[in-house]
Amino acid sequence: MENAHCPEQTRLLIIDTDPGVDDAMAILMAANSPEVQLLGITTVYGNVPTALATQNALRLLEMSGLRERVTVAQGAARSLKAGTDIERIADFVHGADGFGDIGLPPPQGQHLMDCSAAEFLVRSVNHHPGRVTILALAPLTNIAQALMLDPQLADKWDELVVLGGAFFTGGNVNPAAEANIFGDPDAADLVLGSTSRLRILGLDVTQKCRLSGEQLEAMQDKGKYGTFISRISQFYLNFHREWYGMDAIMLHDPTAMAAVLQPELFEWRAGAVRVACEGVTKGQTVMDASVKGFHGHHGWADRPRVRVALGVQHEAVVRLIHDRLTA
Template sequence: MTTPEPRLLILDTDPGVDDAMAILLAANSPEVRLLGLTTVYGNVPTALATANALRLLEMAGLEQDVVVAQGAARSLKAGTDMERIADFVHGADGFGDISLPPPKGAAADCSAAEFIVRACRQHPGRVTILALAPLTNIAQALMLDPQLGEKWESLVILGGAFFVNGNVNPAAEANIFGDPDAADLVLGSTSNLRILGLDVTTQCKMSGQEIEELKGRGRYGTFVRDISQFYLGFHREWHDIDAIYLHDPTAMVAVLWPELFTWQRGAVRVATDGVTRGHTVMDASPKGFHGDHGWAAPRPRVEVALGIDSSAVVTLIRERLTAA
């Protein structure tokens, strides 16, 4: 019996403590082969996200094999406003202020959007993209190639709060809030995507004690333990829990084992202004709606994660992060 070839994977990312977990989980997963890390603002500014992506690849011994392509520094309609950077969650360096040395490598000479388009054209139907940050790079890639959704194998998006409150305000989750115009564009571009948000990721947690127990385990356990201390402090103060949410590594598990999630198909729109800016609204109804409204034009029905086997997901995350 032949072993199936690994799936080709691009991570669009803003590392970030939990992004680092997702990237290292991917590096420790033989089911996938990393093609590239594309970077964008969010947890940290884009240039720092690029440096952190390079650091993680060097840590994993993949710096010669995986491309880092720097992406957008601002949202599609940024104007003169500064982007929201979550340094109060992840620390000023994105890694809990543990003061890592600068990376040795450098980013590629193409943009993130150009790299995504090129990779999907070179490997038609074989590339999975996991988007862990605001969707600006993905939207820009679709602007370069509007048929891109037919060329990737799958796009998996971490974002949204469908039937729960958001985490930047009651309406919105951080990645979608970071560029709601890009999110609405991407979610209206193709039915060939999945999205999972706070409805499922907040069910996946690692306690302070479990984080401490990572120390000395496997290749990455001590690093993950160290970078998580600042992140844990944020959760203790703002969420009143002695644990961290495993948002990004949960999304990585959705790439590897989608059967651990319950998916429902429906059209999704994103509010782009007002007090609900960044809110994800799902229409799973089989009926149409009368009148003039934002749902009148046909929208592709995408898969939204509304259920999860959280125990199995957390176990898999812990096992992969502490594997030799």
């Protein structure tokens, strides 16, 4: 297994992702953060189809100089209960190539792990019990499949940090649902019911963490990644200008990476979470934050209490993101 001789105190990280402009920010933050050692990247559909997500992960690792040390394992191309419809791909947000259509060359190396993303997750967590943090930045299909392979897996990872959900705010794919949870609500409901060793942050906090168009322009020529981030973000910025009427981008994925690095910048509340898996509210996350009990059994009873981010020190988070991307 790769990286088998990591120092015992190092926090090991696997990122499950669909890069994606803001996914790229999160991955490059991880590459530039001494608090973590990136073990691997597992890929899935969402912002782009899975095969392209894999190519983009390879591009980012080559850019960061980590290609020879970090494993890439390709994951699911469809949701757990995929029907005849194709998966929803957010190319209108990130560009057809996921990186703002700036015309990047293909990655030089194509070698991938000889197993699926789910298998890689199971192997890695079992090889480093209690030490692996998984940061899930996309639909949770790979994580759900890993739990199906090893139902005790959630007892063996350090923690799972999930980007997803809209708890006490509206969604971003429809009034009820956030994109990652909507992408595979069945997987999300399974994962969120699997363990209390899980933190989740969604639109309640990530929408408050933003970089302005002026700040993105000022990142040009700053640090190792500033110019790249500024260039790929222009398409993403135009989406925010058109659909939100703001001259700024929301930093969803890098905010989740910030929650791995400095969880004290967030306000966490514990509660059981269910996901609506069908109907008009498909993808909606509903947290049992009630202080009262309920008469009779209900769908939240006997579910583990996970920690949900409901508040954020947004200026400190944005500063952390900016510093790690321009250092």
